[in-house]
Amino acid sequence: MSGRTLFSIRTVTIINSIPKGKVATYGQIAAMAGNARAARQVARLLNTLSGPESLPWQRVVNREGKISLDPVAGGDLQARLLELEGVQFQESGCIDLIKYGWSPMTNPMESYRIPIAT
């Protein structure tokens, strides 16, 4: 196991909660796990745990909405898995994060709204 730090535990939990058909960025996950500057560590965890654990690793992309993983190292597979989930790629190779980016706040099942008095 690669580090059972609190950060890594949170990271795994967060990744597991990304809904099918949605994607999240490394930095976003890092921030949600408590350290906005540990994006690289998120990547590292994915690399070491994607095998052993059954993580939806394909749902993590970089901040541009692109796949960071080298095509021959699994990036190609990642793109296919995402397409099977309904995620579409633009010509630029980017995923529209506005459309497919996951945010708990935009998830109807998890969202809440605080009435703002004027």
Place this chain on the structure above:
DNA sequence: AACCTGACTTCGG
């Protein structure tokens, strides 16, 4: 035991 290396981002100038 240093030093290098990443599936990355944020920071400061």
Place this chain on the structure above:
DNA sequence: TCCGAAGCCAGGT
């Protein structure tokens, strides 16, 4: 806006 530096930290050399 743009670019280099800094932060992250476990594994491999």
